[in-house]
Amino acid sequence: MAENVLVVGASGGIGAAVSRKLAQEGYKLLLHFNQSRQPVDELREELEGESVLAVIQADLTKETEIKRFLTEIVFPVHHIVFASGISHYGLFQETSEDIMDEMIMLHVKAPWMITKYLLPPMIQEKKGSIIFITSIWGEEGASNEVVYSSVKGAQNTFVKALAKETGLSGVRVNAVSPGFIETKMNRQITEEEKAAIVEEIPVNRTGRPEEVAQAVNFLMDKAASYIHGEIINVTGGW
Numbered sequence: 001m002a003e004n005v006l007v008v009g010a011s012g013g014i015g016a017a018v019s020r021k022l023a024q025e026g027y028k029l030l031l032h033f034n035q036s037r038q039p040v041d042e043l044r045e046e047l048e049g050e051s052v053l054a055v056i057q058a059d060l061t062k063e064t065e066i067k068r069f070l071t072e073i074v075f076p077v078h079h080i081v082f083a084s085g086i087s088h089y090g091l092f093q094e095t096s097e098d099i100m101d102e103m104i105m106l107h108v109k110a111p112w113m114i115t116k117y118l119l120p121p122m123i124q125e126k127k128g129s130i131i132f133i134t135s136i137w138g139e140e141g142a143s144n145e146v147v148y149s150s151v152k153g154a155q156n157t158f159v160k161a162l163a164k165e166t167g168l169s170g171v172r173v174n175a176v177s178p179g180f181i182e183t184k185m186n187r188q189i190t191e192e193e194k195a196a197i198v199e200e201i202p203v204n205r206t207g208r209p210e211e212v213a214q215a216v217n218f219l220m221d222k223a224a225s226y227i228h229g230e231i232i233n234v235t236g237g238w
Contacts, residue, residue, distance in 0.1 A: 009084025163229030179235030
């Protein structure tokens, strides 16, 4: 029987690539999005057969929306991929508390609440996986992205800590930590800035969302059954 995957943030470049790859591998998908409905509709049309079980909209920066979102998940969930996220660029001392609250809610509390809700049946079945798409900045930290680095670091720590609790249950918890990937999140960077970054990357190019998706697919596969509590870097050696 096909296993169901909740992809949180399926409208983004990485979330869409993950969804495509998992559909190709025979998984059934529950796709979440917030504002960008069109990419999800196009993705649904693109995927073959009955790969998409549901499309659910929710603004995960709001606790009431998170709770509503959970009530709309009517299919069993065997795997969760957290691919949603927004960045914030600017000096830390100029960052408002509203932005801080929004970033914490989206990247930290929403995944906590979703995982807490969906984890018990996964533990009962003694199988499943939870995968976060974090960021190189969650480990390295980035100037002018202090809040974003902080919440991604929190995701990394959550993965490592939760893995210690779920190890005996058969539910594996891991993360994929991308470097510079060609997505809309990086469109704010000028060509000059992009060229400077590429010079620092040992493989001398940016990454593709499909390469992140390959790592997610591998972590979900039984072949990766001994990989648990890990942060897998997909950075080109950056």
